[in-house]
Amino acid sequence: MxxxxxxxxxxxxxxxxxxxxxxxxxxxxxxxxxxxxxxxxxxxxxxxxxxxxxxxxxxxxxxxxxxxxxxxxxxxxxxxxxxxxxxxxxxxxxxxxxxxxxxxxxxxxxxxxxxxxxxxxxxxxxxxxxxxxxxxxxxxxxxxxxxxxxxxxxxxxxxxxxxxxxxxxxxxxVGPGETNPHLLPEIVAQMKSGHTQVALGNLWPKRDxxxxxxxxxxxxxxxxxxxxxxxxxxxxxxGTAKQYSVEEMIAKLRSVSGYPLAVRHDPGRARAVDRPFLGAVIKEIWSRFGWAPRLTVDDAIRDLWRDPDLSDDLAERLGLAPSAMSLLPSCA
Known part of the structure; x- marks a missing residue:
């Protein structure tokens, strides 16, 4: 209907x-x-x-x-x-x-x-x-x-x-189409601009x-x-009921892209409000509405790397022309 x-x-x-x-x-x-x-x-x-x-x-x-x-x-x-x-x-x-x-x-x-x-x-x-x-x-x-x-x-x-x-x-x-400079789209944009090192804050927080x-x-x-x-x-x-640390997500991005990336810890980028863990129990949404996740975090990272599809505004804020998003080879 x-x-x-x-x-x-x-x-x-x-x-x-x-x-x-x-x-x-x-x-x-x-x-x-x-x-x-x-x-x-x-x-x-x-x-x-x-x-x-x-x-x-x-x-x-x-x-x-x-x-x-x-x-x-x-x-x-x-x-x-x-x-x-x-x-x-x-x-x-x-x-x-x-x-x-x-x-x-x-x-x-x-x-x-x-x-x-x-x-x-x-x-x-x-x-x-x-x-x-x-x-x-x-x-x-x-x-x-x-x-x-x-x-x-x-x-x-x-x-x-x-x-x-x-x-x-x-x-x-996570995935293609971001409109805000969250962690992964910012890193992908830097990698596709040719950067081989990124400065990050806390690497230990785990997220769903x-x-x-x-x-x-x-x-x-x-x-x-x-x-x-x-x-x-x-x-x-x-959510997905699975959690990954920033460090684990960076490792997955390296694997998907085949691109070397060194990470430098920058205490100035560490959030004072960072919580160690954030993950979801998802039984209720399945019980009430029949939904369960079909894709994995690896799918999300692979799709983000293949076609970031960042908004023009975000690409500009990250210092990246939209046409530059395809400078590096996509994953297979």
């Missing part, structure tokens, strides 16, 4: 893939500030869905867009999520991640399913995998605080307005890395599968 689906942040890293997942079978509205440009989509794609340049901080603009489109499902991916930037500009992060979420919830039709992209960053540090029903909540940085506040607004407005809602705690996404295609498929499953009652909020993790 065709649904009317609104995706906020639909021109972003995960959002662009989710739009492609939906636009041939459903009516799709993408709400995006287009910080990374309209060229995140191919020209022929733009006729397959509706694209609205909308800032979620503009309550009136959000309300007008949703009132006109009347969505059956809203997948709220738009966020300020690059942690160093959130730390430098906490007010801006709060406006986007908290105020923007509240504006959406106030404009959300009561019969709509609201899917909120939260984060594993809301959990307190633990050496065990994080379980939605049992693990302690305790974010350690601005981004995590804003996502926890967003979750609280989702639960409040779901009860108040009879919205069926799902909180999806997403873990570390999920392929961007699996992340998009997970949000698609949560948006359309299973049953969520009006006024109910279901919380699930979206």
């Amino acid at each position: 065709s649904e009317r689906i609104c995706i906020t942040g639909g021109a972003g890293f995960v959002g662009r893939l989710l739009a492609r997942e939906f636009y041939n079978r459903h009516d799709v509205l993408v709400l995006d500030r287009l910080d990374f440009g309209i060229n995140r989509f191919r020209p022929e794609e733009l006729s397959r869905f509706e694209l609205s340049r909308t800032d979620l901080r503009d309550a009136a603009g959000v309300a007008a867009a949703l009132d006109r489109f009347a969505p059956d499902v809203i997948v709220h991916l738009a966020a300020a999520h690059f942690i160093p930037l959130c730390e430098r500009a906490p007010g801006s992060a709060v406006e986007t991640n908290v105020v923007g979420t509240a504006n959406l919830l106030m404009a959300c039709p009561p019969n709509c399913r609201f899917v909120f992209a939260s984060s594993g960053a809301v959990y307190a540090p633990s050496q065990a995998l994080h379980d939605e029903s049992r693990s302690e909540i305790g974010p350690r940085e601005v981004y995590g605080f804003t996502k926890l506040q967003g979750e609280q607004y989702v639960r409040y407005f779901a009860k108040l307005r009879g919205i069926a809602s799902v909180v999806v705690r997403l873990f570390n996404v 890395y999920i392929h961007v295609h699996d992340a998009a498929a997970g949000f698609a499953a949560v948006a359309l599968n299973g049953t969520v009652q009006a006024g109910e909020t279901v919380t699930v993790n979206l």
Whole structure:
């Protein structure tokens, strides 16, 4: 059955893939500030869905867009999520991640399913995998605080307005199409520019890395599968239940690329808020919505190396012309 689906942040890293997942079978509205440009989509794609340049901080603009489109499902991916930037500009992060979420919830039709992209960053540090029903909540940085506040607004407005809602705690996404200078795309960009050494901060933190295609498929499953009652909020993790250290990820990148890379530890790049472990228990998302990961971290690294597909904005920030991304041979 065709649904009317609104995706906020639909021109972003995960959002662009989710739009492609939906636009041939459903009516799709993408709400995006287009910080990374309209060229995140191919020209022929733009006729397959509706694209609205909308800032979620503009309550009136959000309300007008949703009132006109009347969505059956809203997948709220738009966020300020690059942690160093959130730390430098906490007010801006709060406006986007908290105020923007509240504006959406106030404009959300009561019969709509609201899917909120939260984060594993809301959990307190633990050496065990994080379980939605049992693990302690305790974010350690601005981004995590804003996502926890967003979750609280989702639960409040779901009860108040009879919205069926799902909180999806997403873990570390890896693969082609990045829009922010996270660890791996930055290293790949440097390697493809000819650098043979990188300076990194902490090498020991372990993270649960999920392929961007699996992340998009997970949000698609949560948006359309299973049953969520009006006024109910279901919380699930979206990850792989496997963790890898920065050092292990660098080794995998060396293996995939066949390219030598020396790592120099730079204490100045070490994050004071780094947690040792961050991993997901993923039984609930399978039980409620029938999703499980199909790709591995090795697939993600291989795909990122073969075709980084960084946004032009990110390539420029990393000092790399988009045309230079193919200077080195891709892996077989």
